[in-house]
Amino acid sequence: MLDHFGLPRSDELLELAELGVSTLEAAAAHDSPGLLADFLRFAARRVEVLAGRSLPADALRNLPEALGHARSAGELAACQRLLDEALDVLADQGPTPPTHLGPTARAYLAHALAGRQDAAIAVVLDAAREGTDLAAILTEVLEPAQSEIGRLWEDGAISVPQEHYCTAVTQLAMSSLYPLLFERTARSAVRGRRARLVAAQAGGSLHEVGLRMVTDLLEHQGWDTTYLGAVTGPGPVVDALVHGAAEILALSASMAAQVSAAAVVIEAVRADARTAHVKVVVGGRPFLVAPELAAMIGADGVARDAREAVLLCTRLSRGGDVAV
């Protein structure tokens, strides 16, 4: 693929090309031009950053043909149609604007970007000590800061290791709030049954901050949450739902290829009589750019960000219907 675009075979561009192939396959499997359009926007920006040039439009248009040596004529035509539609969608999209950050988020991000982990975490803990609500710290400081970290990396303003470092600082900041979060939840726990949720990242996704944030926010709201982290199959999810008698499953995917993994989990949950009643909420980048995927894979709801996920889970736990 790199040869087709006349791009050098650097490691990062090779990785981008691999991601492109898996995204194309996922988009074809779910007939989702939105998934492909999002990747093309991202890929065009990364190629500019990594190779200092644009992706030529004509080379993009005939990409399926260039990759189609092992495909049937029908598959090739479907891929071409998908790509054409994706390029149309892409034409309507501009570059990702900078994330709006409040003063605390700006201070936090400045420390994280400068490699000052302790100072970044102190910003968060000071805000908590001064009485800032934990939900506000998560959604108004850490979530936007994390979005901005992603955008800066995509734009080539920070390197891959820097992006990983900053994300690790955010994870540590969230962990630093745990004693406060869980002690408060335990103290304020109402008598009787609390709403229960299991959360997992489908397909072994390494991007965990968003889902962990949703889980922490729900715990803060008085829910009884079980955060499983990355899972590669449905077994642990079904077990956790049964063991925890949970009524909601929150599943996240960070890449197009993980949508199928989420579908496999949902299918297993529906097929098991012990968990068939569980409501499933999905989130993550693929569902943000192609929300129709949620209904296609059998989810009960889709959330664009952490606050929306909390509202959706709350509504579903109370037996409310949600339009997917």
Place this chain on the structure above:
Amino acid sequence: MSPSEPHQDRRLLNELTRINNDYGTQQRRAVQDLARARQELAATQAVLGTVAHDLRTPLQAVVGFAEFLLDEDLDDHQRDLANRIARAAAQMAGLADQLLETVSMGEPDLDLVPVDLGTLVEEVVSRHRLLPARGIEVRQDLDGLAARRPRVLGDQPRLQRVLDNLVGNAVKFSPDGAVVTIGLALADREVVIRVSDEGPGIDASELTAVFEPFHRAPEAASLPGVGLGLTIVRQFVEQQHGTVAVQSLPGHGATFTVRLPALVD
């Protein structure tokens, strides 16, 4: 740098991310479990507190009426029965008191005053001399004190309870006719209290568990108590910025050592 190194770096970075994520997930679970355990403990303590409180009043009535009965003109058999009732009820009232102290341990409401520990030791020894049990002698050893009387800034009733519990525990585990020694010394701005017995000692595997709530030594199975005496000791000592430790060799008795910050004049 070989051409493969950047790819390896990326794999390493991903592996580090995976490990970091797993660590975060485990940490979340651990903090969550701890909070749940604390909550359950608090609920259990609340129930225990209520039960202990509700038991206390009727038990004190039983003790009181049994003592009235002992003032009556009773034959030997009747007196023996009344004595048994009084002792058993007093023992149960003591357990209820211990339970109440245990459940209120988490909220120290200390009344800190200068306390002369020499006097406190002498009082504890006198109390045990007044009620000798099974020929066991309680001795004080104040030789390490020279002329000065060690004092601490402490809560007198709780310090008294610490000494009573340690001496009571030593007496309980001592064979008939044995000696229990309570020593007092000053060392490095600390007051050191040592309570030694000639009992069966404590197995090494039990040494850390003896201070845990409701822990019962295997040798204590037939003895009265619920396993709270030493828990109360540790809690009261730590509330007053002290430490308590135990040393023992099975078959050669045990020594409990309490260290408290000395009050410097």
